[in-house]
Amino acid sequence: MRLTSSGRHHAAFEFGDLRVVSLRDGYIDMPPTLLRDEHGCAFDVLPGAVPLVGGNLRLSVNAFFITDGTRSVLVDTGASDAWHEPTMGLLHDALDEAGIDRAQITDVAITHRHLDHVSGLIAPDGSEAFAKLERVWIGAADAPVFTGRLEPLRDRVVPVSEKAAINDWTTAVPAPGHTPGHTVYDIRSGTGRLLVWGDTVHVPTLQFDRPNVAWEYDGDQPRARTARAALLEQLAQPQWFVAGAHLDSPGIARVAPAGDGYALEYLAPRIG
Ligand SMILES: [Zn+2]
Numbered sequence: 001m002r003l004t005s006s007g008r009h010h011a012a013f014e015f016g017d018l019r020v021v022s023l024r025d026g027y028i029d030m031p032p033t034l035l036r037d038e039h040g041c042a043f044d045v046l047p048g049a050v051p052l053v054g055g056n057l058r059l060s061v062n063a064f065f066i067t068d069g070t071r072s073v074l075v076d077t078g079a080s081d082a083w084h085e086p087t088m089g090l091l092h093d094a095l096d097e098a099g100i101d102r103a104q105i106t107d108v109a110i111t112h113r114h115l116d117h118v119s120g121l122i123a124p125d126g127s128e129a130f131a132k133l134e135r136v137w138i139g140a141a142d143a144p145v146f147t148g149r150l151e152p153l154r155d156r157v158v159p160v161s162e163k164a165a166i167n168d169w170t171t172a173v174p175a176p177g178h179t180p181g182h183t184v185y186d187i188r189s190g191t192g193r194l195l196v197w198g199d200t201v202h203v204p205t206l207q208f209d210r211p212n213v214a215w216e217y218d219g220d221q222p223r224a225r226t227a228r229a230a231l232l233e234q235l236a237q238p239q240w241f242v243a244g245a246h247l248d249s250p251g252i253a254r255v256a257p258a259g260d261g262y263a264l265e266y267l268a269p270r271i272g
Contacts, residue, residue, distance in 0.1 A: 011250035016189030022250035025078025077120025111198025139181025177224030
């Protein structure tokens with residue numbers, strides 16, 4: 001995987017016969033009291049060197065576009081204006097900066113139902129963000145999110161309840177825990193594998209070193225821990241890369257065993 005271009009809102013990589021583009025939707029600041037130790041309790045004292053900004057954790061919000069030049073898939077869509085946070089909702093700027101025409105996007109794969117992943121299907125003016133959208137893949141248990149503002153897209157929802165090929169090089173793999181329908185996407189190129197793993201980790205400065213640390217919004221914390229442990233073990237194998245919605249933008253890295261946990265090695269300098 002090789003960085004080919006980057007800017008304020010995107011970084012593009014050559015990945016064998018595929019092009020992988022990280023798209024920065026923005027960031028969100030959240031209190032460290034949302035972290036949970038292995039017993040499900042908040043920390044009295046934060047472990048390790050967890051950087052804070054104004055007392056908060058700063059989480060990047062990323063989406064990922066992968067293409068072979070003919071077929072493409074966009075994984076997650078950012079927050080649009082759902083949280084009324086001016087620090088998020090920049091996906092369209094990122095797509096423009098990367099030279100990707102959103103009017104040509106036909107397939108969107110959603111990792112889970114939370115608003116910072118699914119809301120970007122609808123533009124702030126209420127119109128559909130992707131005019132030629134044909135399919136929205138999402139874990140079956142998270143598919144009920146397609147009501148209200150997202151209701152018009154319901155006829156294009158493809159619910160995923162077991163491993164499913166969504167094109168020649170992308171497989172949807174259920175990884176429940178963070179939400180019941182949390183789904184990761186396994187991208188195969190001629191030179192390696194990339195796992196776009198949604199919200200498996202929220203705080204990269206802590207949860208690789210200590211994978212047992214959970215997040216209050218992990219709907220089922222024990223199950224999220226189990227899923228994270230299994231995916232980290234997989235990613236520590238040769239040829240694997242990870243792309244994370246809340247890893248520091250652009251959020252593409254390698255994972256290696258380190259001590260009782262893992263170390264993260266980003267493939268490109270931080271953006272945003
Ligand atoms: Zn998220």
